[in-house]
Amino acid sequence: MNSITAQSGFAHLDDLPCYVLSCGQAKAVISSYGAHLLSYQPKAGTEVMYLSPEAEWRNNSPIRGGVPVCWPWFGPVATELNPEQQKLPNHGVVRTELWQVVKQSVTETAVSIQLQIKTEALPYSNAPSSLSLTLELTEAALSLTLSSDQGLQQAALHSYFCVDSVHQVAVSTLAGAYLDKVRGGALCVQQQPELKFSEEVDRVYLDTVGELALKQGNNTVLITQQGQDASVLWNPWTEKAAALKDLPDLAYLDFVCVETARLSLNNTAPLQLVQQIRYLG
Numbered sequence: 339m340n341s342i343t344a345q346s347g348f349a350h351l352d353d354l355p356c357y358v359l360s361c362g363q364a365k366a367v368i369s370s371y372g373a374h375l376l377s378y379q380p381k382a383g384t385e386v387m388y389l390s391p392e393a394e395w396r397n398n399s400p401i402r403g404g405v406p407v408c409w410p411w412f413g414p415v416a417t418e419l420n421p422e423q424q425k426l427p428n429h430g431v432v433r434t435e436l437w438q439v440v441k442q443s444v445t446e447t448a449v450s451i452q453l454q455i456k457t458e459a460l461p462y463s464n465a466p467s468s469l470s471l472t473l474e475l476t477e478a479a480l481s482l483t484l485s486s487d488q489g490l491q492q493a494a495l496h497s498y499f500c501v502d503s504v505h506q507v508a509v510s511t512l513a514g515a516y517l518d519k520v521r522g523g524a525l526c527v528q529q530q531p532e533l534k535f536s537e538e539v540d541r542v543y544l545d546t547v548g549e550l551a552l553k554q555g556n557n558t559v560l561i562t563q564q565g566q567d568a569s570v571l572w573n574p575w576t577e578k579a580a581a582l583k584d585l586p587d588l589a590y591l592d593f594v595c596v597e598t599a600r601l602s603l604n605n606t607a608p609l610q611l612v613q614q615i616r617y618l619g
């Protein structure tokens with residue numbers, strides 16, 4: 339029977355408020371803390387998302403792993419959004435807030451939940467705004483849709499995908515221009531369609547296509563994106579992983595981040611950012 343059930347705690351994250359969605363063999367777990375997807379299993383025993391065994395959620399910590407929601411800025415806040423130069427967190431303000439569940443739906447073919455957060459004022463605007471994340475699970479795929487009636491903001495679905503070994507993974511199609519944050523944001527061009535990992539990667543791909551494929555061995559995860567103007571590929575590699583307190587030193591081997599992002603600060607259109615994840619075993 340398809341269902342949505344409330345659950346307290348997930349993995350080692352005691353008391354974390356969660357919802358478990360089941361659709362046929364597929365299962366997803368989302369927390370209302372940050373509207374944070376924690377797990378996606380297209381079938382029993384097959385986990386698609388990476389969750390750090392050292393992730394924390396108390397004391398205002400964003401959860402390391404799953405799908406953090408970044409909004410209304412990505413990375414360090416841009417000066418345009420922070421004219422008073424306040425000390426503001428990386429990746430916006432909603433990763434560590436409790437969201438409200440505003441809709442739930444269970445049918446024979448799909449299970450969905452919508453979470454919403456309202457803010458009275460953002461650092462750069464006194465206008466109230468609201469943001470919602472809809473998670474839809476079918477037997478074939480999991481979709482995350484992040485929407486807001488506001489433009490002029492940044493947003494990202496910062497997905498951590500688990501891999502057997504980062505050395506064995508390729509992400510395609512990523513040919514084209516990218517900003518290399520490991521090299522001070524230098525504008526570079528990738529000639530080949532695939533990205534393989536052999537060092538720290540922190541790249542903002544600008545010519546981003548609607549469907550990316552994360553391949554390893556016989557498995558492929560298809561990542562379909564809409565509403566994005568960039569895809570961010572991240573793996574911290576050895577030194578940065580060791581420096582992150584909520585990630586085991588060797589955990590850089592276990593995941594890659596493929597992030598669907600909208601980074602333009604000039605886009606006035608309402609936000610509608612979609613990432614759909616499909617596992618082909």
Ligand SMILES: O=P(O)(O)OC[C@H]1O[C@H](O)[C@H](O)[C@@H](O)[C@@H]1O
Binds near residue numbers: 429
């Ligand atoms: O440690 P966090 O705030 O979660 O950020 C983790 C990473 O997110 C993105 O991938 C950025 O491009 C990286 O520069 C950043 O290090």
